[in-house]
Every structure is written in structure tokens, then in C-alpha cells.
Amino acid sequence: MTNRVINPDILRPSAVSPLKVLLCSLPMLILTAFLISRGSMPVEPLKVVAFSMTYILINGLFFLMIYTGKVYHYRAILFITVAVAFIIAFGANLLEERGSMLLRTENTLAGDAPFCHLVIPAIIIPAVVTKTIIFPGTIIDRFASISGMLVLWLGASVALGRGWCSWVCFYGGLDEGFSCLCRKPVIKNIADQWRYLPWAVLLVVVLVSALTFSPAYCEWLCPFKTVTEFSAITSFKILVQTIIFLLLFISLVVVLPILTGRRIQCGLFCPFAAFQALTNKFNIFTIGINREKCVECKRCVKGCPTFSLDTVSVKQGKPLLSCTKCGKCIDNCPKQAISFRLKGIPVGVNTQSAKILFLYPAFTFAAAVGGGFIYGALIRVLKLITTGSMF
């Protein structure tokens, strides 16, 4: 394992003029102020500091994306920061409200469990057939209410497709963070067949959830239970579930991403990711590969964090359905053959416009969802530093 060295290209300005960069950043400056503060600017000094730090970080990253033309690097910084901030903010909120991160039967009876997008594929069939949601949350008017999260997911799915998984998901940054730790992957060859695993997991989860009328993925397979809320161990069954969560987290989110340099949980296991890939079918944004410029060096194939490119798809000039639009292949391509693209527009035409048009909705979601968690986490950390307590 070696330390990462900052590539000087990352800070090199693109062809875009500074005035254009500023003009492009201006709408985001206004939008993020409104979305992070949720309409009311903070007045307490501690909150003002936390807000300012969040605001500067988020807009600084957006500015650098436009200024340098490199999307992946700055998105990854934001994405990883959001995942860490989410754990801090979410955990601290649970500790404040419940006194622990345990989810007890009392909490499920009171509808206290915050709704999480990973359960969405499992709830659809029961929701359509019986109009009920098989999740112990609250329908409306609460933090992470079921309807609120569904609206967020629907909006992001229409706007970004599976871009959700690299711009909005607050778990994916963990996977990505660990995958960035090792500069040279220890495991380089992963058989193509593994790409079908998320679809198999999705099928099993959807069927088992419908038949048992309970969210099977949450109950048995979610690795992120390890770092969010988890059931109090009151029976042998819950002990087994807890061991499974822990093993999956260690293997899929920590060890394998470090060894492969890829997002193993997101690319090879997550059933929500497979489900979300379907939204790429109708989403306007995609990635285009200019066959005239491509020299088939396969850097994009080897580097794709979610296994969304293979030699066949490169020859076809487009990624697989599972593309998360993270931008890594675009930044990695030595011939600038890969770019963001709007469906209906030929590959390689107006790529700068396509990128800006994609970045606005993608970054708006990232800033609103992630910014909220960064802001919340910073408040907790600053409180801890200044008062000795997070609460």
C-alpha cells in the first residue's frame, strides 16, 4: 500500500475562461445557500461557522470541477466526506433522541426508523399490491420520512438515473473511500460474471420481501447496519443477522475495495444499485466514447469503480447500464475520448455543455443531501470541541 500522490493535472485549469467558470458557479452559490440552510440562515455562532465551512467546501469543489474540468476527483472528495459526515450526524442524532444506536422493538412500533433508499426495491411489490410500506418508519412529516425519501429518490432517478449511486447515496462514499486507499490494486482480475451478482441479490431480495412481507435486505444483508442503527441483540436470530452485517461490511465495504481499488459493495452486491441501473434507460445523461479518438488502452475499463465498462461496451462507444456517471473514465482517458453526453446528441459534440448540464442537477442533489450531513456533522464536532459534548 502506498500513499497517494496528488496528480498535478488535477489542479491544472481547463480551457474554460475564468469568467465563464465564475458565471457557471454563481447559480450554485445561490442554490446551495438555500438548500444547505433549508431556507433559514443560522444565527448561532457555532452554526454560522459550521454553515460557512460546509458552504465553502461544497462551492469550492464545484468551482474546481468547472475550473479544472476534472469531475471525478472533486466528486470523490465530496462523496467520501458526505459518507463520513453521515455516520457522525446520523449516529449523534440517534444518541440524542434514543440514547443509543440500537433499534429496539419499541422504536419499530413507534415508527422511529429513518427510511433508507436501499430498501426501495423491496417495498415496491407490497406497496403496489397492498398499498402498505413494509418498513417501520413514518409516512410523512419527519426526518427521513418514507414519502420524503421517495420524493427525493424519484426526483434524483429522473434527473440522474444511476448517477444517484455516485452523487446522492450517502453510503457509497465509504466504499469509494476504502477503494482509494491502495494505489495499485492487489486483485486486478475480477471475472465478468460477478457483475450479475447484484441482479441475483435484487431478485432474491424482492421475492423474499414480498413473500415474507418484511424488508429482507435490511433484516439480513445490509452491511451499512454496522455503521448506522442496528437491532438490539435479544435473540439468536438477531445475533446471526448482526454477524452477517459485520462480515459483509468488513469484506464488501472495507477489505475488497482496498484490495481491488473498486467499489465492490456498489458494483458487485448492492441490489438497490442494480435496480437503480434500470433508471439509466430513460435518463437523458450518459457517457459517450469517441471511437475515432479511442486507442483501446483499456484504462477506463480497468479503472471503472463499478465495473460499468468492458471491451465490448468500449467498442460500442457507451458504458453498460450500470454506469454511475462518476466521471472517472473521463478523467482517466489519455486521449479525451470519453465525455458526458446527452442522448440524442452525437458523441463528442458539445461535450462541455453536456458536462455542465449534468453537473447542475447532480451537484444540486449532492450539495443538498450531502451538505445537510456535512453541516450536521460539523455542528456536532464543533460542539464536542468547544463544550466537550456533542449534544
Add this chain to the structure above:
Amino acid sequence: MRRLRVVLSYIVAVLMIVVAVAALAGSNFLAAKLVAVTGIRVSPWYTGGEVANIIEHGSYQTLIHRPVFDALIDQATEGFVQLDWQPLAALPEYIDEDIDCFGNGNIDGHIKLDTRNNIAQFTSYSSQAVSLAGSYKLKDRVTIRVVLLRD
């Protein structure tokens, strides 16, 4: 035709910015609309289902929910009935009540509940009311669930 496709692509791409802002800024409004239009609610396996009967005891009341056997298709063979005693502050130290789980006028069991430490004892009078699934102290009430078998 090709020009039209290009123009449409740009229009749709710009609309995605509108979708993003609308989904985030109008999430409360849209969430309320979603619930109103679809009529979705949380599964009775978590909420306990609708309240079927309320028994007044003066300072407090017993809420008996409908029996829950909900399944995707047909009904499950095993279910439960939930009973709540509320408000928490007005509950006596001991609750001693006969229970009609199915709302058919027949007594299916008897519950003894110590509200101070939340220890409950259930005696079944019917083959359909099997056992106590658990007793739970919530912010505003004490709740028990009794395991039921379908006819």
C-alpha cells in the same frame, strides 16, 4: 429530424435542473401529494393496524387493534393483535383485563400487566390466542402484542 432531437435533448437536460430543484425545495409538498394520491401507509405489522375498539376506564383507556394477518396474497396463518394502554402518565400500577382479540364478543384471554416494570402475563382462553409476543413501554403508552392463529 436530427436537429429536433438535438433541441429536445437540450430542453430535457435543462428540465432536469428544474426537477432537481423542485424535488429538493418542494419535497414536503410533493411528499404530502404522494401520500394523498397513492394512499400508502406503513404496514400493520409495524403499526399494529387500525384501532377496532376503545374501552374507557376513566383516567385511561384500552385500545384494541384489529387482528393482523396481512400478507401479500390472502392472509398469513399466524398473526397478532396489538393492545395499547394510554396515556402512560395516567395508568394504574397494575392492569388486569379480559381481552376480546377478534372483536366478536368472546373472551380470548386475560392479561395482567405491571406498568411500573412493564412485565406482562397472558392467559389464553382460546386456541386462536396463542401467547404473548411481547410488552413494550413507549413514550405515550404501554403496548402488548398477542400471537394469534387464523381459523
